[in-house]
Amino acid sequence: MADCKLQINGQRIARRIEELASCSEPSKGVTRLSFTKEFQSGQKLVEKWMIDAGMTVRIDNLNNIIGRYEGSKPDAPVILIGSHLDTVINGGKFDGMLGVISGIEIVNVLFENDTRLENPIEIIGFCDEEGVRFHSTFLGSKAIAGTFSEETLAVKDEQGVSLAGALQQLGLAPHNYQSAALDPKNVLGYLELHIEQGPVLEAEGLPCGIVSGIAGASRYSFKITGFAGHAGTVPVTLRKDALAGTAEWIIEIERLAKENVPIVATVGKLQVVPGASNVIPGEVNGTLDIRDTDVQRKNEVIKSIFRAAEEICEKRKLTFHVEKMMETAPTLCNNGITAAIESAILANGIKPIFLVSGAGHDAMAMAALTKIGMIFVRCKEGISHNPEEFASVKDMEIGAKVLLDTVIQLIVKDKNILKERVI
Structure with missing residues (x-):
């Protein structure tokens, strides 16, 4: 009272x-x-x-x-x-x-x-x-x-x-x-x-x-690898564009987070290699941060996120590598x-x-x-x-x-x- x-x-x-x-x-x-x-x-x-x-x-x-x-x-x-x-x-x-x-x-x-x-x-x-x-x-x-x-x-x-x-x-x-x-x-x-x-x-x-x-956090570093090529000579249908694959994956991460509120997921850092305006991106390095109070839900979403990455990379002939950087309960x-x-x-x-x-x-x-x-x-x-x-x-x-x-x-x-x- x-x-x-x-x-x-x-x-x-x-x-x-x-x-x-x-x-x-x-x-x-x-x-x-x-x-x-x-x-x-x-x-x-x-x-x-x-x-x-x-x-x-x-x-x-x-x-x-x-x-x-x-x-x-x-x-x-x-x-x-x-x-x-x-x-x-x-x-x-x-x-x-x-x-x-x-x-x-x-x-x-x-x-x-x-x-x-x-x-x-x-x-x-x-x-x-x-x-x-x-x-x-x-x-x-x-x-x-x-x-x-x-x-x-x-x-x-x-x-x-x-x-x-x-x-x-x-x-x-x-x-x-x-x-x-x-x-x-x-x-x-x-x-x-x-x-x-x-x-x-x-x-x-x-x-x-x-x-x-207070949400626990899982933080990862990832690398998506394709093949760098000339931006003017390689047809889009034949490219192994690491950045395009990463972009598709980020949209999927956002979709999964929206479906599992209150979980939050953030791709906060991206490095595009070689990073030139006339070169198809051959590699993308980045970070993924996922937070939730429900450990089981968070782990299930993480599995779905990584499964989506593998499927996207297989479809686009890219490779995907991920490492855990941090875990807090x-x-x-x-x-x-x-x-x-x-x-x-x-x-x-x-x-x-x-x-x-x-x-x-x-x-x-x-x-x-x-x-x-x-x-x-x-x-x-x-x-x-x-x-x-x-x-x-x-x-x-x-x-x-x-x-x-x-x-x-x-x-x-x-x-x-x-x-x-x-x-």
Whole structure:
């Protein structure tokens, strides 16, 4: 049930979004890479906001910032709310930051109303989700979830600075990273609010939605080989055009994806050889990325896609070769938490909609620690990782209210809801 007495301050969220966005390298958008002076400046702002909201603040040895709002029973398990503070290069203002600022806002509202729930709440600003600087994602959330690897400390950025070195420059003790890990017995669950980074909510005319899961990804490199020839002398009927065969296959990939919604499939990179305007393409190298929360469905579609490639290549007298580059498992949100989010959305007069996240989030790493749930907030035209990224004040306010009402349900009314876990 929504608590109408606890009012979210949407203008405060918007103001803080702008303030945090100013902590950036000079760029059209926001560039705030982990462990840089820009990142530390942003973290200082977040620390101030946490303190102003009645939280005690700590920074762990992976440079995650955690604000704790004590419960009426301090020994009760904590509910975690988080997202990341780093950005891509020339990114937007809302990706990650909205989740952290919304978490601070709901604690701010509780503090202003002299309200303490039974369980403590911790707001986490994760240090590195994007993986831009060290090319290794979810560094902070893996540390808190207890899955961080010692070997990761040796990875280096383009200037040759290791992750361990960057952390030491901040006065931290990276080789004591185990101290960041939380005990699952002391955690009630994890919530993350994030912009959708897609166009579905806007198309449906809804301010926010419920994430059912985060898609697993299969990524492949492929090569289709034909025979290069003179563009002016070889009849079309006699050609072994690798690019024409690839084009036919890409259309088939699109058809199969449309028939198996919500699966998504993308041919994102193509290299045509020899790449001359007067030569028939003799070889095409490319990448294929396929994502879904349903592993069986994804595997069946992948089989169909590769079967189509073989048939097209046999018909056109081409050869097809494929290699797997990456495989990540899907992460499903907890049924009990999604039910609480759905109830909070209904209580705020909004039609509930369930969405699959095709992008990765810190929640994926946190699922190794505890039960997870996610709320998506509408963003304009689904644009993200771009300076044009935008969410309205009203939508941010509604999203934060749904987050607050979800927390109240989980802590006050429906603690039994967390007993059910999706396998």
